Amino acid sequence: MDVLVKDLYASPSEHTDQSVTISGWIRTIRDSKKIAFIEVNDGSYIKNLQVIAKRDRLANFEDVVKLPISSTVKVTGKLVETPEAQQPFELHADSVDIEGVAAPDYPLQKKKHSLEYLRTIAHLRPRTNTFYAVFQIRSLAAFAIHEYLQHHDFVYVNTPIITSSDTEGAGEMFRVTTLDPDHPAKTEAGHTDFSQDFFGQETNLTVSGQLQVEPFALAFRNVYTFGPTFRAEDSHTKRHAAEFWMIEPEMAFAGLPETVTEIEGLLQFVVQYLLDHAHADLQFLNDHVDDQLLARLHQTVSEPFARITYSKAIELLQEADVAFQYPVEWGVDLKAEHEQYLAEQVFHRPVFVTDYPRAIKAFYMRDNPDEKTVAAVDLLVPRIGELVGGSQREEREAVLRAKMQEFKLPEAEYDWYLELRKYGGTKHSGFGIGFERLLMYVTGMDNIRDVIPYPRVQGSINF
Amino acid sequence: MDVLVKDLYASPSEHTDQSVTISGWIRTIRDSKKIAFIEVNDGSYIKNLQVIAKRDRLANFEDVVKLPISSTVKVTGKLVETPEAQQPFELHADSVDIEGVAAPDYPLQKKKHSLEYLRTIAHLRPRTNTFYAVFQIRSLAAFAIHEYLQHHDFVYVNTPIITSSDTEGAGEMFRVTTLDPDHPAKTEAGHTDFSQDFFGQETNLTVSGQLQVEPFALAFRNVYTFGPTFRAEDSHTKRHAAEFWMIEPEMAFAGLPETVTEIEGLLQFVVQYLLDHAHADLQFLNDHVDDQLLARLHQTVSEPFARITYSKAIELLQEADVAFQYPVEWGVDLKAEHEQYLAEQVFHRPVFVTDYPRAIKAFYMRDNPDEKTVAAVDLLVPRIGELVGGSQREEREAVLRAKMQEFKLPEAEYDWYLELRKYGGTKHSGFGIGFERLLMYVTGMDNIRDVIPYPRVQGSINF
Numbered sequence: 001m002d003v004l005v006k007d008l009y010a011s012p013s014e015h016t017d018q019s020v021t022i023s024g025w026i027r028t029i030r031d032s033k034k035i036a037f038i039e040v041n042d043g044s045y046i047k048n049l050q051v052i053a054k055r056d057r058l059a060n061f062e063d064v065v066k067l068p069i070s071s072t073v074k075v076t077g078k079l080v081e082t083p084e085a086q087q088p089f090e091l092h093a094d095s096v097d098i099e100g101v102a103a104p105d106y107p108l109q110k111k112k113h114s115l116e117y118l119r120t121i122a123h124l125r126p127r128t129n130t131f132y133a134v135f136q137i138r139s140l141a142a143f144a145i146h147e148y149l150q151h152h153d154f155v156y157v158n159t160p161i162i163t164s165s166d167t168e169g170a171g172e173m174f175r176v177t178t179l180d181p182d183h184p185a186k187t188e189a190g191h192t193d194f195s196q197d198f199f200g201q202e203t204n205l206t207v208s209g210q211l212q213v214e215p216f217a218l219a220f221r222n223v224y225t226f227g228p229t230f231r232a233e234d235s236h237t238k239r240h241a242a243e244f245w246m247i248e249p250e251m252a253f254a255g256l257p258e259t260v261t262e263i264e265g266l267l268q269f270v271v272q273y274l275l276d277h278a279h280a281d282l283q284f285l286n287d288h289v290d291d292q293l294l295a296r297l298h299q300t301v302s303e304p305f306a307r308i309t310y311s312k313a314i315e316l317l318q319e320a321d322v323a324f325q326y327p328v329e330w331g332v333d334l335k336a337e338h339e340q341y342l343a344e345q346v347f348h349r350p351v352f353v354t355d356y357p358r359a360i361k362a363f364y365m366r367d368n369p370d371e372k373t374v375a376a377v378d379l380l381v382p383r384i385g386e387l388v389g390g391s392q393r394e395e396r397e398a399v400l401r402a403k404m405q406e407f408k409l410p411e412a413e414y415d416w417y418l419e420l421r422k423y424g425g426t427k428h429s430g431f432g433i434g435f436e437r438l439l440m441y442v443t444g445m446d447n448i449r450d451v452i453p454y455p456r457v458q459g460s461i462n463f
Numbered sequence: 464m465d466v467l468v469k470d471l472y473a474s475p476s477e478h479t480d481q482s483v484t485i486s487g488w489i490r491t492i493r494d495s496k497k498i499a500f501i502e503v504n505d506g507s508y509i510k511n512l513q514v515i516a517k518r519d520r521l522a523n524f525e526d527v528v529k530l531p532i533s534s535t536v537k538v539t540g541k542l543v544e545t546p547e548a549q550q551p552f553e554l555h556a557d558s559v560d561i562e563g564v565a566a567p568d569y570p571l572q573k574k575k576h577s578l579e580y581l582r583t584i585a586h587l588r589p590r591t592n593t594f595y596a597v598f599q600i601r602s603l604a605a606f607a608i609h610e611y612l613q614h615h616d617f618v619y620v621n622t623p624i625i626t627s628s629d630t631e632g633a634g635e636m637f638r639v640t641t642l643d644p645d646h647p648a649k650t651e652a653g654h655t656d657f658s659q660d661f662f663g664q665e666t667n668l669t670v671s672g673q674l675q676v677e678p679f680a681l682a683f684r685n686v687y688t689f690g691p692t693f694r695a696e697d698s699h700t701k702r703h704a705a706e707f708w709m710i711e712p713e714m715a716f717a718g719l720p721e722t723v724t725e726i727e728g729l730l731q732f733v734v735q736y737l738l739d740h741a742h743a744d745l746q747f748l749n750d751h752v753d754d755q756l757l758a759r760l761h762q763t764v765s766e767p768f769a770r771i772t773y774s775k776a777i778e779l780l781q782e783a784d785v786a787f788q789y790p791v792e793w794g795v796d797l798k799a800e801h802e803q804y805l806a807e808q809v810f811h812r813p814v815f816v817t818d819y820p821r822a823i824k825a826f827y828m829r830d831n832p833d834e835k836t837v838a839a840v841d842l843l844v845p846r847i848g849e850l851v852g853g854s855q856r857e858e859r860e861a862v863l864r865a866k867m868q869e870f871k872l873p874e875a876e877y878d879w880y881l882e883l884r885k886y887g888g889t890k891h892s893g894f895g896i897g898f899e900r901l902l903m904y905v906t907g908m909d910n911i912r913d914v915i916p917y918p919r920v921q922g923s924i925n926f
Binding site for chain 2: 002004006023025042043044070071072099100102103106107121122123124126127131132135136138139140142143146147150153155156157158159160161162163164165172174175176177178179181182184190191192194198199200201202203205212215216217218219220221222227228230232242243245252253395416417419420422423424425426427452453454456458459460461462463
């Protein structure tokens with residue numbers, strides 16, 4: 001049975017001076033006449049294992065040293081500690097079985113490649129140290145989110161991906177259809193006849209699971225979604241993708257203060273989990289991608305996040321000695337430049353902004369007594385801007401109904417949503433975290449395309 | 464701060480004779496002149512808390528006893544053990560705050576409703592005991608899967624939902640588009656011009672993440688997907704939905720025997736996790752839905768699964784004293800009736816069937832030396848039939864290329880997939896679990912529509 005390189009690094013003394021077998025991919029070979037130094041990565045850890053192959057011990061020494069990069073080998077040998085060397089131990093090979101011989105034109109040779117080039121070989125880039133670290137962290141962060149929420153009695157709910165509704169009355173959507181593209185069924189009036197489509201009506205990809213998860217909060221108290229969401233936006237920024245994952249917790253019997261507490265608790269747990277479980281990956285990214293990364297993560301878990309109101313934020317922005325591209329006055333939606341200024345320049349850490357103007361927020365957010373603002377919260381973080389958005393939900397049926405008219409939403413489509421207020425309605429709140437934005441924050445990566453295995457953006461759908 | 468009813472049941476003695484506060488929904492009220500018995504469910508547990516409200520202690524007694532079912536209350540009182548009664552304890556109310564008054568026509572009154580009717584009120588059905596249990600189990604099963612795989616060094620990968628490829632060269636797909644349905648861009652030849660669509664080409668919803676996760680297995684060794692997949696099938700069975708979730712683990716340096724071991728280990732872990740963490744929910748389903756459920760689950764964790772080859776399965780089916788609808792001979796694909804017969808009548812437990820004819824399996828499965836079969840495995844379980852499908856993957860580039868021609872697949876589309884064999888190709892294997900089929904197995908529910916929060920099937924897309 002193979003030993004994992006990860007386990008060798010975790011407890012080398014258990015294996016020292018013993019015979020171990022590993023399987024992996026060759027990353028580099030340096031050889032002289034009598035000896036070869038082969039760096040092997042077995043996929044279980046970001047670091048390689050150095051294999052020492054000696055001509056006088058290996059019958060196939062000639063074949064081994066000629067292997068192209070990324071060939072696979074199975075090595076059995078003795079693990080020897082090397083306290084003087086760069087790596088803590090090395091494997092003195094007694095045998096090297098060649099499992100697969102790679103073609104010599106493997107694109108990932110030793111030299112450094114640009115992130116842009118690596119995006120074109122998304123099927124190979126997880127083999128680079130940078131993307132190995134990023135996608136390892138993606139996996140661990142996802143699990144940490146589940147672990148925190150499950151241990152805090154949140155029930156995981158898979159809200160639908162194909163939907164007939166548009167959650168926020170905003171956001172361009174993708175249509176889902178099985179109609180013949182060249183000859184779709186037509187109505188008498190000459191329009192596309194969606195009654196002939198797969199679901200008997202026009203359907204779209206979800207932009208948020210929030211409305212559909214609220215009913216579960218009114219049954220299970222604390223619930224969450226964690227799944228893909230979609231925006232067909234003509235947006236070519238580093239922070240937007242057409243397909244991304246969101247986490248949307250929803251809590252009955254909770255208001256805005258409990259929501260703020262839960263956001264902080266969840267994010268601090270995730271960051272601490274990564275510090276505990278992805279140390280080598282974070283260290284690599286800190287050394288090669290963003291030298292502030294570890295400092296920022298340590299601060300995230302050790303200092304409470306800042307808290308201000310939207311009105312105070314506007315004041316701070318108006319007082320700022322900065323030439324913003326977009327002017328600031330009470331009532332405007334904050335742009336990335338404003339959000340980043342507050343988190344980076346004013347607070348130097350994550351900051352909650354609460355009580356936004358009701359006109360710029362979604363219809364379901366609860367009106368505050370001042371009749372101008374809603375019980376909403378955004379969390380702004382350095383480098384990213386908005387990472388989390390949440391609110392207390394409007395549970396008063398009459399207020400919600402009036403607001404839907406004001407916001408020009410078709411009431412009939414939201415019948416079932418209004419019924420949640422009619423039957424068992426109560427105070428409830430929730431929030432949404434953009435998973436990829438969180439990943440940009442915890443990896444230091446600058447472009448959302450580099451934290452998604454196969455990113456989908458306008459005009460591009462490889463793999 | 465509210466105490467959770469779940470925690471009262473877990474350790475009643477910690478709270479006995481103390482003042483506790485709970486918030487929840489009224490499930491039933493029985494009242495006489497002086498006293499009322501109010502069953503309150505707080506969402507944290509399938510069981511209710513019985514609240515004793517006395518006229519002489521509560522100023523608002525009249526208002527409380529008139530509350531319609533599903534109204535919300537906040538109750539403070541003393542928790543008293545009741546060893547003689549049906550429930551282990553009750554709450555003697557000192558105050559009952561009315562948080563929300565429900566309308567009196569709440570559809571879920573005390574009487575039992577049909578599952579068909581409850582599907583029409585998917586936003587309310589999680590408040591019934593049956594669906595509370597089902598969706599609690601759905602959440603716990605999802606977490607158990609993550610926990611097992613993470614602790615076995617599998618890296619979670621989010622493969623794309625929108626894709627330009629059709630994984631298995633089979634399965635009807637949903638098209639994803641932003642073209643104007645009434646006036647789509649047209650080519651000179653008069654066809655729909657997908658170069659004008661959002662991604663610049665025709666795109667679909669994924670039917671499987673397997674092909675896209677394989678590259679990650681060749682970087683991380685052990686990986687898995689867990690996400691939604693889609694089939695636009697005109698299939699109105701109890702076991703098919705248009706939108707469902709799959710778990711697809713993939714392992715480098717692993718063959719079919721390791722795959723079989725991993726499937727058994729994962730499923731037994733999940734079932735044991737549910738027995739440990741969802742006891743009350745499973746007991747309810749055993750009492751009211753499927754009286755064989757607990758026996759089946761206990762057997763699942765205590766007995767190894769059976770193992771036979773496809774050829775042996777054909778023999779057993781031909782010897783069977785059963786009039787199958789579909790005749791059986793070597794080379795046919797097994798139907799649900801055959802799969803259920805094997806698992807239920809022959810083995811009385813889950814059974815692995817291996818080495819299927821190559822012609823009826825996907826192109827990427829590895830040819831066996833007999834040139835007639837592939838290194839594939841299906842797991843058949845009682846009541847459901849096929850629950851898991853897996854295989855060793857064809858890693859020999861020339862063999863894979865020839866098979867793609869034989870299966871008439873467009874090679875150009877699979878360039879990157881073939882490159883995995885060219886660069887660092889090695890033995891690897893994987894499997895896919897239909898999450899909803901697993902849920903039917905562990906809940907005893909008979910229809911896939913009843914284990915999905917908002918099911919999507921042809922002609923139906925409410926909520």
